[in-house]
Amino acid sequence: MTNALMEDLKWRGLVYQQTDEEGLAAVLNEEKIGLYCGVDPTADSMHIGHIVPMLTLRRFQMHGHRPILLVGGATGMIGDPSGRTEERQLQTTEQIAKNVEGIQKQLQRIFDFEVENGARLVNNNDWIGSMTMIEFLRDYGKLLGVNYMLAKDNVASRLESGISFTEFSYMLIQGIDFNHLFDNYGCRVQIGGSDQWGNITTGLEVIRKMHEEEVKAFGITIPLVTKADGTKFGKSAGGAVWLDAEKTSPYEFYQFWINTADADVVKYLKIFTFLSREEIEKLEVAVQEEPHLRQAQQSLAEEMTRLIHGQEALDQAIRISKALFSGDLKLLSVEEMKDAFKDVPSVEMAKEEKNIVDFIVEAGVSSSKRQAREDITNGAISFNGERVTDTAYEVSATDRLQDAFTIIRRGKKKYTMVKFV
Template identity: 55%
Template sequence: MNIIDELLWRDAINQQTDAEGLREYVESNKISLYCGVDPTGDSMHVGHLIPFMVMRRFQLSGHNPVILIGGATGTIGDPSGRNSERQLQTMEQVQDNVDALSAQMKKLFFTEENSQLKMVNNYDWTKELSILDFLREYGKNFNLNTMLAKDTVASRLETGISFTEFSYQILQSMDFLYLFKEEDVRLQIGGADQWGNITSGLDLIRKKEGHEAKAFGLTIPLMLKSDGTKFGKSAGGAIWLDPAKTTPYEFFQFWLNSDDRDVVKYLKYFTFLSKEEIDELAQKVESDPGKREAQRVLAAEMTKFVHSEAALEQAIKISEALFSGDVRALTADEIEAGFKDMPTFESSKETKNLVDWLVDLGIEPSKRQAREDITKGAILMNGERVTDLETNVTAENSFDGKFIIIRKGKKNYSLVKLV
């Protein structure tokens, strides 16, 4: 299947500057293309992945992708999608973020089979540029009226926009021109909100290199969930690719909890499963949604891709332990990951009667209720049902001297940290 046809089937194309020209070019050439991300933080989240998954599909089709880390544009701030000025970061913080994002990109997209992938930093070709050269060589090619009409700028005119953020589209256009000349990059891809920046880059290329210059732009649709809310958020905030920010278990659960109305769209966007495999899963969503097989495949594919096979196995192990209630086989690290968002209490390591301990922590509202729940077998400590009112809680009851898990009823878990 032609890469363009595949992207169309996956509903991954929003706009193209020259659809027919791009199709003809990729049918007869190995195209070099680029996608960029600014180092505004030290990790990407799942929303950032959307254009890079398209880039990866080009890569798997034999084309030549270039990843751009915006060490220069990241110091300015892209005004798109914002109603106010971005807080500027120090150059040291930007560099730390560049290093962190570069490591993430290498982990995700650099493999032995795809060693042709190239990574660049736009700070490298802008750091020596003087303000006079910037204005003469680049600023002279941008019409103020055209810049003001771009959606990313027009949406900010009422609330106000600084010259710094206003100039962002010039810097991004310079990136496209530089990569066109130095790396033969012919295609820039990005989210729907990048359309104005991409077309500005194409205009600059044609002004500098001539109208016959073959260059293209392609954007990916804005991703919304079926309920109309923004994709990539959970109750706890953004779903990060950094396991220190979002554990592999939480990452796995995010995909596993996908709505039936969204899961096929996500399979198309984010996995490398074939059309036949996705069509089969789509049929199962219709015929037997209760099994949630499509969600399980999606969660497994994404956790393997972003983290590892070992991380996936751990996420499944935690999920199964929580579902069954048998948490005894979990390690302290797995408990910390799996219970991160559950009610958490702190207790000393001194020995104490279970009834008093539950009440003192606030897990039980009263000693009467605690005795009743214990007697009825409604309290489990570390997966073991407790019915003896004389039971004492000691450090020996814990996982590695760190945690005690209390389950009250079928689903009410509490994590107690021993301090």
């Protein structure tokens, strides 16, 4: 038996493992169900690697099913051993609460909460946090044998390097989550990354042990997203690509997607966007026949920036990109300039008036005074988007944006930010 949604997920490369493919297809064809995906608040923002399971869950919502978004206020205090070689640094209760708040805001951008099958936000601290140790051991500790737990990859891989009882117990706590959502929210499916297979199947085992009658619950995992060359996806020159605009600005976010390699872009369109199969196949032809136009990258960057940051932020990111491409910085506000140039080479200089020749040599823009004069008279030097061709020009406070920085451009592409101290 097949299901149209599951077939679409397979086409997009979003299905790695299923606990019962035929059974799930039958259930999805017969009824609308609840599905959940969890994220632990190890930081106050998710990065783009986190959102693949969430976007997959959103696809289920678009087909009439109800997404349950679990933020692990309790499990975040424990630490998931999956994919790790050492113990996680424990965080304070206050930091966990702050992280939960940040992640919930981001989830609210991705999902629809106002429709009949509106998303539900839950925090497992609401049912785990009040549980006593005796209740945990008596009601749940007896459900799983130690040998069963030791056989799970996320534990077995840590036995040599060492694993605490705290992290060893993580899979049982996640199993309690699945059972709680099954009983109270009609949740039939858990979705997670490929490293969550052990935790998901443990949850199914807990559900089976807690219910006398045979129940139908399922698990799906999603493959790890990689680049065509096999390297890890989701890193830029500045590190992880975050959903928080304070950590990764909308412009930087947009640039990350626009710079996707031709070999990866169709794969990412399938995984990350909600474009139809027909639209993606059309863009795939464009990659093959007109790669220089980069239509697929443009669509990917626009879809993702709009989804995570909104239309206004997307418009700003496009405006910054166009201004940098044309070299016409007058199109940008001061804040946009600061955003666009925060990663370009920078130097610190004193707040004092100085002849332009001396200024650009000291800033390292030109290699010598002779070269500086040549650059200026040839029209190769611009201050904050304004070309300066007079070698007698005095650089003063009027050239300082917010009295803090100046953007110098030499030629078409070489930018330097001068920060005033």
